[in-house]
Amino acid sequence: MKPNTFRAHAHELVDWMADFLEQLEEHRVVPETKPGDIRAQLPSSAPQQGEPFSQIFADFQSTILPGMTLWNHPGWFAYFPANHSPPSILAEMLMATLGAQCMSWQTSPAATELEQVVMQWLRELLQLPETFVGTIQDTASSSTLVALLSARERVTSFQFGQKGPTGLDDKALCVYASKETHSSIDKAVKLAGIGLDHLRHVETDADFALCPEALEQAIREDLQRGHRPFCVVATVGTTSSSALDPLPAIGAICQKYDLWLHVDAAYAGTAAILPEKRALLDGIEYADSFVFNPHKWMFTNFDCSAYFVKDVDLLLRTFQTNPEYLKTEYDPQVVNFRDWGIPLGRRFRALKLWFVMRHYGVEGLQDLIRQHIRWAGELVTWIEADPDFECLAPAPLGLVCFRYHPAGCDDEVMLDRYNQTLLERINATGSCHLTHTRLGGKYTIRLCVGQLYTQREHVVKAWELCKQIVQEGLE
Amino acid sequence: MKPNTFRAHAHELVDWMADFLEQLEEHRVVPETKPGDIRAQLPSSAPQQGEPFSQIFADFQSTILPGMTLWNHPGWFAYFPANHSPPSILAEMLMATLGAQCMSWQTSPAATELEQVVMQWLRELLQLPETFVGTIQDTASSSTLVALLSARERVTSFQFGQKGPTGLDDKALCVYASKETHSSIDKAVKLAGIGLDHLRHVETDADFALCPEALEQAIREDLQRGHRPFCVVATVGTTSSSALDPLPAIGAICQKYDLWLHVDAAYAGTAAILPEKRALLDGIEYADSFVFNPHKWMFTNFDCSAYFVKDVDLLLRTFQTNPEYLKTEYDPQVVNFRDWGIPLGRRFRALKLWFVMRHYGVEGLQDLIRQHIRWAGELVTWIEADPDFECLAPAPLGLVCFRYHPAGCDDEVMLDRYNQTLLERINATGSCHLTHTRLGGKYTIRLCVGQLYTQREHVVKAWELCKQIVQEGLE
Numbered sequence: 022m023k024p025n026t027f028r029a030h031a032h033e034l035v036d037w038m039a040d041f042l043e044q045l046e047e048h049r050v051v052p053e054t055k056p057g058d059i060r061a062q063l064p065s066s067a068p069q070q071g072e073p074f075s076q077i078f079a080d081f082q083s084t085i086l087p088g089m090t091l092w093n094h095p096g097w098f099a100y101f102p103a104n105h106s107p108p109s110i111l112a113e114m115l116m117a118t119l120g121a122q123c124m125s126w127q128t129s130p131a132a133t134e135l136e137q138v139v140m141q142w143l144r145e146l147l148q149l150p151e152t153f154v155g156t157i158q159d160t161a162s163s164s165t166l167v168a169l170l171s172a173r174e175r176v177t178s179f180q181f182g183q184k185g186p187t188g189l190d191d192k193a194l195c196v197y198a199s200k201e202t203h204s205s206i207d208k209a210v211k212l213a214g215i216g217l218d219h220l221r222h223v224e225t226d227a228d229f230a231l232c233p234e235a236l237e238q239a240i241r242e243d244l245q246r247g248h249r250p251f252c253v254v255a256t257v258g259t260t261s262s263s264a265l266d267p268l269p270a271i272g273a274i275c276q277k278y279d280l281w282l283h284v285d286a287a288y289a290g291t292a293a294i295l296p297e298k299r300a301l302l303d304g305i306e307y308a309d310s311f312v313f314n315p316h317k318w319m320f321t322n323f324d325c326s327a328y329f330v331k332d333v334d335l336l337l338r339t340f341q342t343n344p345e346y347l348k349t350e351y352d353p354q355v356v357n358f359r360d361w362g363i364p365l366g367r368r369f370r371a372l373k374l375w376f377v378m379r380h381y382g383v384e385g386l387q388d389l390i391r392q393h394i395r396w397a398g399e400l401v402t403w404i405e406a407d408p409d410f411e412c413l414a415p416a417p418l419g420l421v422c423f424r425y426h427p428a429g430c431d432d433e434v435m436l437d438r439y440n441q442t443l444l445e446r447i448n449a450t451g452s453c454h455l456t457h458t459r460l461g462g463k464y465t466i467r468l469c470v471g472q473l474y475t476q477r478e479h480v481v482k483a484w485e486l487c488k489q490i491v492q493e494g495l496e
Numbered sequence: 497m498k499p500n501t502f503r504a505h506a507h508e509l510v511d512w513m514a515d516f517l518e519q520l521e522e523h524r525v526v527p528e529t530k531p532g533d534i535r536a537q538l539p540s541s542a543p544q545q546g547e548p549f550s551q552i553f554a555d556f557q558s559t560i561l562p563g564m565t566l567w568n569h570p571g572w573f574a575y576f577p578a579n580h581s582p583p584s585i586l587a588e589m590l591m592a593t594l595g596a597q598c599m600s601w602q603t604s605p606a607a608t609e610l611e612q613v614v615m616q617w618l619r620e621l622l623q624l625p626e627t628f629v630g631t632i633q634d635t636a637s638s639s640t641l642v643a644l645l646s647a648r649e650r651v652t653s654f655q656f657g658q659k660g661p662t663g664l665d666d667k668a669l670c671v672y673a674s675k676e677t678h679s680s681i682d683k684a685v686k687l688a689g690i691g692l693d694h695l696r697h698v699e700t701d702a703d704f705a706l707c708p709e710a711l712e713q714a715i716r717e718d719l720q721r722g723h724r725p726f727c728v729v730a731t732v733g734t735t736s737s738s739a740l741d742p743l744p745a746i747g748a749i750c751q752k753y754d755l756w757l758h759v760d761a762a763y764a765g766t767a768a769i770l771p772e773k774r775a776l777l778d779g780i781e782y783a784d785s786f787v788f789n790p791h792k793w794m795f796t797n798f799d800c801s802a803y804f805v806k807d808v809d810l811l812l813r814t815f816q817t818n819p820e821y822l823k824t825e826y827d828p829q830v831v832n833f834r835d836w837g838i839p840l841g842r843r844f845r846a847l848k849l850w851f852v853m854r855h856y857g858v859e860g861l862q863d864l865i866r867q868h869i870r871w872a873g874e875l876v877t878w879i880e881a882d883p884d885f886e887c888l889a890p891a892p893l894g895l896v897c898f899r900y901h902p903a904g905c906d907d908e909v910m911l912d913r914y915n916q917t918l919l920e921r922i923n924a925t926g927s928c929h930l931t932h933t934r935l936g937g938k939y940t941i942r943l944c945v946g947q948l949y950t951q952r953e954h955v956v957k958a959w960e961l962c963k964q965i966v967q968e969g970l971e
Binding site for chain 1: 497499500501502503505506507509510511513514515516517518526527529531532533534535538540541542543544545546547549551552553556559560561562563564565566567568575578579580581582583584585586588589590591592593594595596597601602603604605606607609610612613616617618620621634635636637638641645648678679680682683686687688689735736791797798799814815817818819820821822825826829830838839840841843847850851853854855856857858859860920931932933934942
């Protein structure tokens with residue numbers, strides 16, 4: 022495809038893209054596709070001859086698009102958001118065109134240095150300690166695995182050279198996180214070879230936040246068993262309910278027992294750019310590593326996970342390799358981000374973060390986040406004022422956890438069934454999308470306000486829909 | 497930014513993008529930027545107020561672009577390529593606009609099913625065994641780590657439940673790869689907690705391919721020591737010289753000793769779409785897992801690594817978590833690719849692979865790959881015909897490893913210095929970019945023909961440049 026043919030097709034796509042963004046709300050959030058529907062429309066082999074782009078694009082519109090779940094629909098209240106934004110899309114267009122592979126400084130000097138700069142901007146925005154140095158990973162799952170591997174390296178290699186955990190003096194390594202911690206912690210513990218039976222899911226309080234007393238108790242018990250506690254993962258904004266683990270108390274325990282503290286604020290971290298919410302991160306000075314995802318609530322296209330760490334030498338000891346074919350003359354003077362995580366190759370993700378922060382400015386980002394928190398707060402007041410609904414957890418940010426609970430009905434099995442039905446019917450309308458969790462064993466509806474295009478009216482509409490479905494009866 | 501403002505800016509960008517692609521050759525491949533140059537031009541804090549997009553885009557052009565290494569320049573002969581292509585860029589534009597997060601079937605049904613379809617297309621194109629099932633990872637580093645963790649799970653968990661290697665019966669796990677294996681294998685062994693002292697770098701033959709006899713010998717020695725051999729990584733197309741490890745012999749050894757065989761064909765795999773090169777993968781039926789990167793030589797934007805595995809149940813046992821908040825009604829009927837690798841969140845990478853395969857068609861892709869191999873072959877004949885140059889390894893594909901070796905000079909220190917100077921001077925011209933390695937201790941220049949926009953004339957020009965610089969004297 023010659024540049025001028027590309028130019029024509031790209032202009033055509035841009036018009037489609039702008040129309041799509043304009044008309045997002047006319048689509049269903051989640052399609053009515055059934056398993057196998059899309060696959061059945063696609064040939065089982067690649068074509069021998071090339072096909073006209075017009076045909077490929079037409080098939081995209083007729084076959085793929087109707088099967089897509091639209092994470093950027095204004096009615097998106099599911100999971101945590103995976104936002105994009107116009108400036109971020111524009112940056113992705115340039116990233117794709119540059120086609121840079123940013124493994125080393127020399128393979129993309131500007132990308133490496135821009136990454137250093139935007140990570141410094143983020144550190145300042147969140148008022149993280151100056152000892153933190155940042156890099157962009159793909160997801161919080163990877164960031165947390167990087168943290169856990171670094172923590173493992175710290176405790177094993179100090180004493181046993183390069184032998185890894187299998188060479189450890191027969192003491193079992195133990196990790197601690199709350200019962201409400203994200204599944205990526207379990208996954209990282211498994212992958213790091215620690216073994217799930219050495220991950221302690223510590224008791225939480227009534228607000229689903231980790232109990233520091235229970236944490237210390239668990240650590241002591243493991244020490245008595247002859248195990249080696251080495252890492253605590255604290256969550257600021259759990260996935261189920263955005264519970265906030267108490268960092269100062271957890272940090273003090275980590276300091277006392279010389280444990281690595283990793284703080285997972287994948288969703289909630291963005292809120293710390295608000296002065297009135299910065300207290301979320303009080304105690305962050307105790308942390309050895311910290312992750313939050315600008316691709317969740319900072320309007321930067323997935324993937325963009327911001328990972329901060331204090332001990333860069335240890336990070337390098339954990340991840341660095343230095344084969345001849347990757348050596349460059351500038352290595353002693355520069356940062357090569359390939360040694361800061363798992364993949365060797367890296368996309369130029371810093372560009373989209375730069376575009377987003379400059380386009381909105383700090384105040385623009387703060388205004389958007391504040392709105393989301395305010396609308397979630399309004400929803401809480403409506404729920405609390407309604408005798409047939411109840412909140413099941415505090416809602417300090419944009420996530421509201423609630424259920425239908427008609428006065429007089431205390432049959433938990435029935436309530437679970439009601440709420441499951443309610444959620445299914447809300448989502449079946451296609452106008453908005455909510456997901457669920459279980460809190461204290463109870464089936465809980467999660468509504469997270471955090472999508473860029475969501476306005477107050479969409480929150481109102483979702484709530485009205487809930488009430489209407491309940492009124493029509495859930496039997 | 498309203499959709500219509502986005503529309504205007506995006507059209508503006510498209511014209512810039514098309515011009516950029518058209519004028520790629522007018523740029524230097526690697527910029528003259530020095531460490532810190534770019535950073536010095538950027539403010540140390542994020543702006544408080546949003547800035548006009550015109551300013552952001554102007555800064556991109558004046559500050560970022562001049563500091564970028566252009567991986568898609570026709571003079572790119574460095575490392576292995578990280579190709580893009582116009583249809584792939586078009587797909588990235590749509591991917592960014594959809595903003596999908598493809599962790600589960602339900603969070604993007606069409607993305608999941610398209611990924612299944614394109615991976616089936618690739619399996620067929622490469623004539624992989626039908627027992628292989630594919631998924632897209634970000635890089636070969638991650639794919640290899642996934643393979644190694646699966647292999648570790650196979651040997652540890654069968655016997656020791658969920659305990660991981662620390663629970664293994666005191667037998668040290670051992671991994672085998674050639675001395676020429678990629679650094680990502682070392683990294684994966686480290687990260688998987690195996691310990692680098694249990695990675696055996698097996699001897700290679702005169703062509704830098706793994707010696708099966710040496711492999712079996714190493715396995716036997718470890719068994720005699722009471723260790724537990726569990727995984728062999730064979731490389732089809734090593735990074736230094738594109739050496740081809742003999743899969744049939746290695747596979748037979750793996751079968752004999754019940755070892756996981758992972759085949760890393762990150763670069764070379766694409767060549768297997770040529771009938772005349774399919775022999776590269778003879779013996780692939782022995783493999784448990786296989787990776788190759790369409791983002792290297794199949795004109796698909798980075799990142800796109802194709803990972804194939806036979807035992808999906810084992811893969812799931814290694815990577816699956818199943819928290820309440822991720823459960824969907826379709827889980828029993830569908831594939832959730834979040835459980836097939838490390839990250840939870842996933843981009844819609846299948847789209848670009850689909851666009852690329854349909855745009856070029858199988859024959860179009862074959863023609864491009866064939867050209868690259870042919871031009872590399874021509875370069876080999878020129879080098880061999882020149883008394884002052886020599887090839888240092890076979891060149892079965894697009895990579896040519898050579899050095900300046902004037903008749904009569906056998907001082908290896910001097911030759912290393914000459915070739916280092918030669919490489920520096922070639923690259924200093926900015927018209928092309930080559931990298932180096934060491935083969936048998938000798939400083940070796942690598943020239944890899946594999947960039948989409950590279951034509952025969954660019955290979956000729958690079959060779960003429962080499963000869964000219966040598967003629968001008970390397971003192």
